Amino acid sequence: MTQDSRRPEFELSVTLGIPFSDARAARAAIKALIPDNVNMPKGLSVAMSSKSSLVSIAVCADEVQMSTIVNTI
Numbered sequence: 067m068t069q070d071s072r073r074p075e076f077e078l079s080v081t082l083g084i085p086f087s088d089a090r091a092a093r094a095a096i097k098a099l100i101p102d103n104v105n106m107p108k109g110l111s112v113a114m115s116s117k118s119s120l121v122s123i124a125v126c127a128d129e130v131q132m133s134t135i136v137n138t139i
Contacts (some may be wrong), residue, residue, distance in 0.1 A: 075129045080139060082123045092116040099123075107134055 086092040093108045096114050103112045114123050127135045 070133055075099075076127060076135065077129065078125075078127045080125045080135075082125075082139070084121045084123070086119045086121060088119050089116070092094055092119050092121045095121050110134060110138060112138065 084095070086095060093116055096116055099114060103114070106112065107130065109128045111126045112123065113119065113126075117132070125138055127137070127138075
């Protein structure tokens with residue numbers, strides 16, 4: 067728990083699989099999302115990849131407040 071917020075912090079890992087119509091659309095989605103994943107809050111990381119028409123987004127949080135995790139997803 068942080069001293070100033072008194073809210074519990076969480077450790078969490080979430081992987082989302084998002085299907086697209088084709089591989090080109092999947093690559094375009096990743097390219098569009100890259101700017102959103104810079105300067106992440108401490109303890110939060112996002113990794114993205116595509117395989118054929120499926121985009122995988124992995125969000126990992128370590129000692130981060132739930133609201134930060136929800137806003138990221």
